[in-house]
Amino acid sequence: MRIDELLKEYKFVWAIDHANSLLGWDLEVNMPVEAASARGEALAYLALIRREYLLRLKDLVSKYEDAKDLTDFERGVIRVLKRELKYYTSIPPEVIEELNRTTTKAAVVWREARRESNFDKFKPYLSKIVELERIIADKLGYEGHPYNALLDLYEEGFTVNDADSVFNTLLPNLKSILEKILSEGKYPSRHPLEEVPYDVNVMKSINEELLKILDMPVGTRFRMDVSAHPFTTSMSINDVRITTRYEGKDFRATMFSVIHESGHAIYELMIDPSLEMTPAGRGVSMGVHESQSRFWENIIGRSREFVHLIYPLLRERLPFLKDYSEEDVYRYFNIVRPSLIRVDADEVTYNFHIALRYEIEKGLIAGKLDVSDLPSLWNDFMDKYLGVRPRNDAEGVLQDIHWSQGSFGYFPTYTLGNVIAGMIYAKLPGLRDKVAGRRFNEIKEFLRDRICKYGAIYPPKELLMRSFNDTYNPTYLLNYLREKYLS
Amino acid sequence: MRIDELLKEYKFVWAIDHANSLLGWDLEVNMPVEAASARGEALAYLALIRREYLLRLKDLVSKYEDAKDLTDFERGVIRVLKRELKYYTSIPPEVIEELNRTTTKAAVVWREARRESNFDKFKPYLSKIVELERIIADKLGYEGHPYNALLDLYEEGFTVNDADSVFNTLLPNLKSILEKILSEGKYPSRHPLEEVPYDVNVMKSINEELLKILDMPVGTRFRMDVSAHPFTTSMSINDVRITTRYEGKDFRATMFSVIHESGHAIYELMIDPSLEMTPAGRGVSMGVHESQSRFWENIIGRSREFVHLIYPLLRERLPFLKDYSEEDVYRYFNIVRPSLIRVDADEVTYNFHIALRYEIEKGLIAGKLDVSDLPSLWNDFMDKYLGVRPRNDAEGVLQDIHWSQGSFGYFPTYTLGNVIAGMIYAKLPGLRDKVAGRRFNEIKEFLRDRICKYGAIYPPKELLMRSFNDTYNPTYLLNYLREKYLS
Numbered sequence: 018m019r020i021d022e023l024l025k026e027y028k029f030v031w032a033i034d035h036a037n038s039l040l041g042w043d044l045e046v047n048m049p050v051e052a053a054s055a056r057g058e059a060l061a062y063l064a065l066i067r068r069e070y071l072l073r074l075k076d077l078v079s080k081y082e083d084a085k086d087l088t089d090f091e092r093g094v095i096r097v098l099k100r101e102l103k104y105y106t107s108i109p110p111e112v113i114e115e116l117n118r119t120t121t122k123a124a125v126v127w128r129e130a131r132r133e134s135n136f137d138k139f140k141p142y143l144s145k146i147v148e149l150e151r152i153i154a155d156k157l158g159y160e161g162h163p164y165n166a167l168l169d170l171y172e173e174g175f176t177v178n179d180a181d182s183v184f185n186t187l188l189p190n191l192k193s194i195l196e197k198i199l200s201e202g203k204y205p206s207r208h209p210l211e212e213v214p215y216d217v218n219v220m221k222s223i224n225e226e227l228l229k230i231l232d233m234p235v236g237t238r239f240r241m242d243v244s245a246h247p248f249t250t251s252m253s254i255n256d257v258r259i260t261t262r263y264e265g266k267d268f269r270a271t272m273f274s275v276i277h278e279s280g281h282a283i284y285e286l287m288i289d290p291s292l293e294m295t296p297a298g299r300g301v302s303m304g305v306h307e308s309q310s311r312f313w314e315n316i317i318g319r320s321r322e323f324v325h326l327i328y329p330l331l332r333e334r335l336p337f338l339k340d341y342s343e344e345d346v347y348r349y350f351n352i353v354r355p356s357l358i359r360v361d362a363d364e365v366t367y368n369f370h371i372a373l374r375y376e377i378e379k380g381l382i383a384g385k386l387d388v389s390d391l392p393s394l395w396n397d398f399m400d401k402y403l404g405v406r407p408r409n410d411a412e413g414v415l416q417d418i419h420w421s422q423g424s425f426g427y428f429p430t431y432t433l434g435n436v437i438a439g440m441i442y443a444k445l446p447g448l449r450d451k452v453a454g455r456r457f458n459e460i461k462e463f464l465r466d467r468i469c470k471y472g473a474i475y476p477p478k479e480l481l482m483r484s485f486n487d488t489y490n491p492t493y494l495l496n497y498l499r500e501k502y503l504s
Numbered sequence: 505m506r507i508d509e510l511l512k513e514y515k516f517v518w519a520i521d522h523a524n525s526l527l528g529w530d531l532e533v534n535m536p537v538e539a540a541s542a543r544g545e546a547l548a549y550l551a552l553i554r555r556e557y558l559l560r561l562k563d564l565v566s567k568y569e570d571a572k573d574l575t576d577f578e579r580g581v582i583r584v585l586k587r588e589l590k591y592y593t594s595i596p597p598e599v600i601e602e603l604n605r606t607t608t609k610a611a612v613v614w615r616e617a618r619r620e621s622n623f624d625k626f627k628p629y630l631s632k633i634v635e636l637e638r639i640i641a642d643k644l645g646y647e648g649h650p651y652n653a654l655l656d657l658y659e660e661g662f663t664v665n666d667a668d669s670v671f672n673t674l675l676p677n678l679k680s681i682l683e684k685i686l687s688e689g690k691y692p693s694r695h696p697l698e699e700v701p702y703d704v705n706v707m708k709s710i711n712e713e714l715l716k717i718l719d720m721p722v723g724t725r726f727r728m729d730v731s732a733h734p735f736t737t738s739m740s741i742n743d744v745r746i747t748t749r750y751e752g753k754d755f756r757a758t759m760f761s762v763i764h765e766s767g768h769a770i771y772e773l774m775i776d777p778s779l780e781m782t783p784a785g786r787g788v789s790m791g792v793h794e795s796q797s798r799f800w801e802n803i804i805g806r807s808r809e810f811v812h813l814i815y816p817l818l819r820e821r822l823p824f825l826k827d828y829s830e831e832d833v834y835r836y837f838n839i840v841r842p843s844l845i846r847v848d849a850d851e852v853t854y855n856f857h858i859a860l861r862y863e864i865e866k867g868l869i870a871g872k873l874d875v876s877d878l879p880s881l882w883n884d885f886m887d888k889y890l891g892v893r894p895r896n897d898a899e900g901v902l903q904d905i906h907w908s909q910g911s912f913g914y915f916p917t918y919t920l921g922n923v924i925a926g927m928i929y930a931k932l933p934g935l936r937d938k939v940a941g942r943r944f945n946e947i948k949e950f951l952r953d954r955i956c957k958y959g960a961i962y963p964p965k966e967l968l969m970r971s972f973n974d975t976y977n978p979t980y981l982l983n984y985l986r987e988k989y990l991s
Contacts, residue, residue, distance in 0.1 A: 032549030062519035
C-alpha cells in the first residue's frame with residue numbers, strides 16, 4: 018500500500034489514544050477519588066504528547082493528499098488526518114488554553130448556578146465561552162454561516178442549511194403528531210412503575226441477560242461496568258466497553274441505557290478489522306454514532322416485539338411486575354409526556370429540546386443573540402412547542418452541562434441520530450420479524466454492511482448516500498413515529 | 505528550586521508511566537481477552553514514546569549533575585535519571601530488541617518445556633538469553649564481577665560481594681535452624697486446612713475486613729481487585745492498587761497475598777506527597793520494596809498477635825474452622841516444610857531457593873557455568889540443603905518464569921526483602937504490642953519515617969544506613985527466625 022509509512026507513524030498517535038481511552042474509562046469506573054488531580058495532570062501531558070506526534074504527520078499527509086490513485090481507504094485516512102491537523106494548526110494554542118481555563122472554571126460555576134437557579138452567575142462565563150467559540154469558528158474557517166465551522170467538528174460537512182431543513186420539517190410535523198397522541202390519550206403521560214424501587218443486584222442480572230439477548234461478546238471483546246453517567250469507550254476494535262448506572266427506581270432507565278450504549282458499542286465492534294489502528298478505524302461522526310444507539314434503544318428496545326421478547330424475563334425477576342401485563346410494560350416504556358428536561362424526554366418530544374438549543378447556538382455564534390436573551394427565549398419556546406414553562410432557569414436554560422464545557426455544535430447530532438435511525442428503520446427489511454425472532458445477528462449484519470464496517474472511510478453524507486441513497490431526511494423518522502403512535 | 509525545568513520536562517515521562525501502569529493493571533484485571541494484541545501494540549509504541557521523552561532529559565541532567573549546592577531531593581532526582589538514561593544509552597537498541605524477540609518466544613517455549621518437563625527444549629533459549637544478558641552487563645559496565653551490572657538494575661549498588669556475604673551467613677545458620685525445627689516437631693509439616701475448600705464470596709468479605717484492619721484507604725487512594733497472579737500497581741501516590749486471587753482452597757493463600765501486596769501498597773502510599781510526579785516518587789529498589797511486603801506478610805501477618813486479632817473474624821465467617829483453635833490456625837499459617845517449589849516455601853526455607861538461583865545466575869553470567877550444568881546442580885543443591893530432590897525438571901530448574909523473561913539479577917532481591925524485614929523487626933520498638941493493640945498506624949509511622957517517605961531520594965544502602973545504621977545484615981533475620989521457631 019502506498020501510504021504505509023504514514024500508517025506506521027500514525028500508530029504512535031493511536032497508542033496514545035488507546036491509553037487516553039482507558040484513562041478516561043478508568044476515571045469514571047474504578048479510580049480512587051483522591052487520584053483525580055494526578056489523573057488530570059497525566060491527561061494534560063498526554064494531550065501535549067499526542068499533539069506533537071500528530072503534527073509530525075503533516076508532511077506525510079501533504080505528500081499524499083493530492084495523489085491520484087489512492088484507494089477509498091487511503092483517501093479516508095488522509096481526509097481524517099487533514100481534519101485533525103486542521104484543528105491543531107488553525108486554532109492558536111493560546112485560544113485552546115484559554116478555552117480550557119474558562120471551561121474548567123465554568124463547569125464549577127455552572128453547577129452552582131444550576132443549584133441556585135441563578136443564570137446571572139453563569140452568564141459571564143457563557144459569554145466568554147461564546148466569544149472563544151466564535152474565534153474558533155473564525156480560525157477554522159467556514160463557508161456561509163460561522164456556526165458551520167463548529168457543526169463540522171462533530172458532524173463532518175453538516176451545515177446550518179442542512180440543520181434548518183431538518184428542523185423546519187420536523188417541528189410542525191412533530192407538533193401535530195404530539196397533539197394527536199395527547200388528544201387520543203392512548204399513551205400514558207405517567208405510569209406507576211416510574212416510582213417503583215428495584216433490587217440493584219436483580220437489575221444487574223437482568224442487564225446481563227439483555228447483553229446475552231443482544232449477543233454482545235462479553236469478556237471476549239466487550240464488557241459492562243457501572244459509572245455515574247452511562248457511556249461507551251472503544252480502546253480497540255476488540256476492546257469496547259459500556260457503562261450503566263442504577264438509580265434504584267424506574268427500572269427502564271438502566272435497561273435502556275444498556276441498550277443505548279450497546280448500540281454505540283455494536284458500531285465500534287463491527288468496524289472492519291483491517292481498519293484497526295488506522296485513522297479510519299473509528300465511528301465516522303457523532304450523528305451516525307448516535308443513530309446506532311438510538312436505533313437499538315428506541316426503535317428496537319421500545320418496540321412491541323422486543324417487549325414481548327423480554328417480558329417473561331422481567332416478570333420472572335421483578336416481583337413488582339406481577340400485576341402488570343406485557344401491554345402495561347410496553348406503555349411504561351413508551352410514555353409520551355411534554356416535559357422540561359431534555360434527558361428525560363421521550364422519542365416524540367426529544368427533538369423539540371434539540372431544536373431549541375440549535376436555534377440558540379446558531380444565534381449566539383452569528384452574534385444575533387446575546388446570552389441575556391436566553392432565559393426568556395428558552396421559556397417561550399418551551400411554552401410554544403411543548404406547552405410547558407420552566408418555573409426557573411435550573412429547569413430551563415441551565416439544565417445542560419454542554420455549554421459550560423465549550424461544546425457548541427454538538428446538540429444537533431442528537432437529532433441527526435434520531436433522523437438516521439428512522440431512515441434505517443425504513444430501509445431494514447423485515448426488522449420487526451427479526452426482532453420478534455431474536456435474529457439480532459441479521460440486524461447487525463445489515464448495520465455492518467451499510468454503516469459500521471466502513472469506519473470513517475467516507476464522510477457521513479457520502480456514507481449515507483452510498484448506503485441509503487439519502488442523507489439527513491427526517492421524513493422516515495416522522496413516518497416511524499406516526500406508525501408507532503398514531504396507527 | 506534549581507532543577508524546576510528538569511522536573512517540568514520529566515512530567516511527560518511521568519504521564520506516560522502513569523498510563524503504562526494503568527494499561528498493565530487493566531490487562532490483568534479487566535481487559536477482554538481478544539484485546540491482548542492491540543494492548544501489546546499500544547504498550548510497544550508507548551515504550552518508544554517514553555524512550556524519546558526520557559532521552560530529551562539528557563542535557564538537563566548533564567547540566568545539573570555536577571552542581572554543587574543541590575538538595576538531597578535534587579541529587580536523588582539526578583541520580584535516578586542518570587540510571588535510567590544509562591540504561592537507554594549504553595545498551596544498543598538492537599540488543600534490547602533481540603532480547604525482546606527472544607524472550608517473547610522463550611516465554612512460550614518455557615511453558616511447553618515445563619509442561620513436558622523437558623529442559624532440553626528450553627536450553628537453547630536460555631543460552632541465548634544468558635548470552636544477551638552478558639552483553640547487557642558488558643554494555644552497562646561494572647566493577648568487579650559482571651553480574652554486578654545486572655544486580656544493580658534491581659538493587660542499586662548491590663554487588664556479588666554483598667550477596668556472597670549475605671548468603672554465606674544465611675545458609676549454614678538457616679540449615680541449623682531448619683534442622684532444629686524439624687527435629688523438635690513443634691511446627692507442622694502438613695495441615696488438614698491446606699485441603700479445605702472455601703466459599704469465594706466469604707473469603708472476599710474476609711479480605712475486605714483485612715484491609716479495614718490494616719487501615720488501607722479503600723476507595724479514596726487504594727483499591728483491591730482480582731487477577732491470575734497477585735500484584736501491586738502504583739499510578740500515583742494517591743492511586744495504588746493491589747490484586748489477589750481465589751484458588752478455592754487453602755484459605756491462607758489469598759489472605760497472605762492480600763497482606764503481602766498491602767505491604768507493597770503501604771510503601772507507595774506513604775511516599776512523601778512532595779515527590780509526586782518526580783523521578784524520586786517511587787520505591788527505591790526491589791529489595792526495599794520486598795522488605796515492606798514481607799514485613800507485613802510474614803512478620804506481622806504470621807505472628808501470634810495478628811492471628812489472635814483476626815481469629816474471631818475467621819471463626820465467624822469460615823464454618824470449617826469450628827474445630828480449629830487459635831493455636832491450630834497459627835500453626836497452619838506457620839507450617840515449616842522443605843519443599844521443591846519456591847513460591848510455596850515458608851519463611852525458613854525460602855532463602856535456600858534464592859541462594860540456589862543466585863549461584864546459578866552468578867555462574868552463568870561469569871561464564872563459569874553452562875546451562876547444561878543446571879539440572880544436576882539444581883537437584884544436588886536441593887538435596888544438600890533441603891533434603892528433597894526434584895523428580896523432574898518441572899519441579900526443579902524449570903519452575904520459575906523469570907529467566908524466560910530475561911530477568912537476571914532479580915531473584916536475590918527476594919532474600920534482601922527478608923533480610924531487611926528482619927532488620928525492621930529488630931529496630932521497631934514494641935512491634936508485638938502494637939500489633940496486639942491493632943495500632944497499625946504507629947507501625948506505619950515508623951516505616952514512613954525510616955523508609956517510605958524518602959521514595960528514591962537516597963540509594964538503598966544509604967537509606968538503610970541512615971535509618972538503621974546497618975545495611976543488608978542477615979543477623980536480624982536469623983534472630984527473628986530463632987526467636988519465633990526455636991524459643
